[in-house]
Amino acid sequence: xxxxxxxxxxxxxxxxxxxxxxxxxxxxxxxxxxxxxxxxxxxxxxxxxxxxxxxxxxxxxxxxxxxx
Numbered sequence: 001x002x003x004x005x006x007x008x009x010x011x012x013x014x015x016x017x018x019x020x021x022x023x024x025x026x027x028x029x030x031x032x033x034x035x036x037x038x039x040x041x042x043x044x045x046x047x048x049x050x051x052x053x054x055x056x057x058x059x060x061x062x063x064x065x066x067x068x
Contacts, residue, residue, distance in 0.1 A: 001046050003037050
């Protein structure tokens, strides 16, 4: 799916994102799924996650699961 397939969806990125940086943007999609796209390619592909997948990812981030 591309972002162009999702007209009217509100995208946002972290307030900690610097201007012109390589960031991702997220949106809650109709039906409750979460979309993720590259802020540099706003018409490009969108990764779509179920609410359960998104919650598991956020939980892993909070638990330090992805810390290097």
